[in-house]
Amino acid sequence: MDSDNRLGLFLRARRALVRPEDAGLPAGSRRRVAGLRREEVAVLAGVSTDYYVRLEQGRERNPSAQVIEALARVLGLEEDAVDHLHRLARPVAGRTQGRSHPRAVSPALLRMMEDWHRTPALVLDHCLTVLAHNVLGGALFAGHTHSGDLLRLVFLDPDAREFYPDWEPVAVNTVAALRAAAGTGHEDARLFATVGELSLRSEEFRRLWARHDIRRKTRESKRFQHPLVGELTLEYESLTVNSAPGQQLVVYQADPGSPSEQALSLLGSLAADAAHSVEAADKDAHT
Numbered sequence: 001m002d003s004d005n006r007l008g009l010f011l012r013a014r015r016a017l018v019r020p021e022d023a024g025l026p027a028g029s030r031r032r033v034a035g036l037r038r039e040e041v042a043v044l045a046g047v048s049t050d051y052y053v054r055l056e057q058g059r060e061r062n063p064s065a066q067v068i069e070a071l072a073r074v075l076g077l078e079e080d081a082v083d084h085l086h087r088l089a090r091p092v093a094g095r096t097q098g099r100s101h102p103r104a105v106s107p108a109l110l111r112m113m114e115d116w117h118r119t120p121a122l123v124l125d126h127c128l129t130v131l132a133h134n135v136l137g138g139a140l141f142a143g144h145t146h147s148g149d150l151l152r153l154v155f156l157d158p159d160a161r162e163f164y165p166d167w168e169p170v171a172v173n174t175v176a177a178l179r180a181a182a183g184t185g186h187e188d189a190r191l192f193a194t195v196g197e198l199s200l201r202s203e204e205f206r207r208l209w210a211r212h213d214i215r216r217k218t219r220e221s222k223r224f225q226h227p228l229v230g231e232l233t234l235e236y237e238s239l240t241v242n243s244a245p246g247q248q249l250v251v252y253q254a255d256p257g258s259p260s261e262q263a264l265s266l267l268g269s270l271a272a273d274a275a276h277s278v279e280a281a282d283k284d285a286h287t
Helices: 006-015 038-045 049-057 065-075 079-089 107-114 135-140 150-156 167-182 189-201 203-209 259-285
Strands: 121-124 130-133 219-226 230-240 248-253
Touching (some): 006 038, 006 049, 038 049, 107 121, 121 135, 150 167, 150 189, 230 259
Antiparallel strands (some): 121 130, 121 248, 219 230
């Protein structure tokens, strides 16, 4: 998935994304590299060019916390990416070795979700696979080839760009969340296989993965073009399930009194009617 020189890969990828003018440097017309040059990063961070080159090449793997903070400032990293850079520079042995990611969702959490009749809710694993959902959460993502896998829905589903009107930022944040879930260790065979598959099947995924964006899934406003109820603008909040490492509870809400709330209410009614029809059919089949 990535080479053993993860610190160097991260620094190179993020350096290429910084425009010279954003760092207070003239853009120039003869620049032969994307972003900043190595010597420019070194000067701005207050280290020697030779030392920075050794960092990128993997010949220096123990930068101080002060150097890491200086590099993070020069590269314009957000908080999650800064934390990731510190972990790359100072990995904790054994922390990710053999870690397990439970796929079973606790019955108590499932019961709580089912009581939220007006709130779509999903439980995701670290690969953004849907482990569980309530009725409205299932209805929100129903009807797609990859409804049960939000990563593949974004990059492999044929109607992804219609379902997500703001597809590009959704794609960027999805890959950044996967990078955050991957952390500094890649011992997880399933994550490794997922990244390999998406890299082969999606040029967009491959491009975004190479950026090394790091951003945990926390909260965001997201637009959907739902095939049954039309456009929805929903705020989501992502909550860590402390009893199950790697699981996230994602809850969606619409602004009170908004057209999205009305559309969400309609979707809930349609989903409830469909569920009752299935229950009635099952009952008839057993009588």
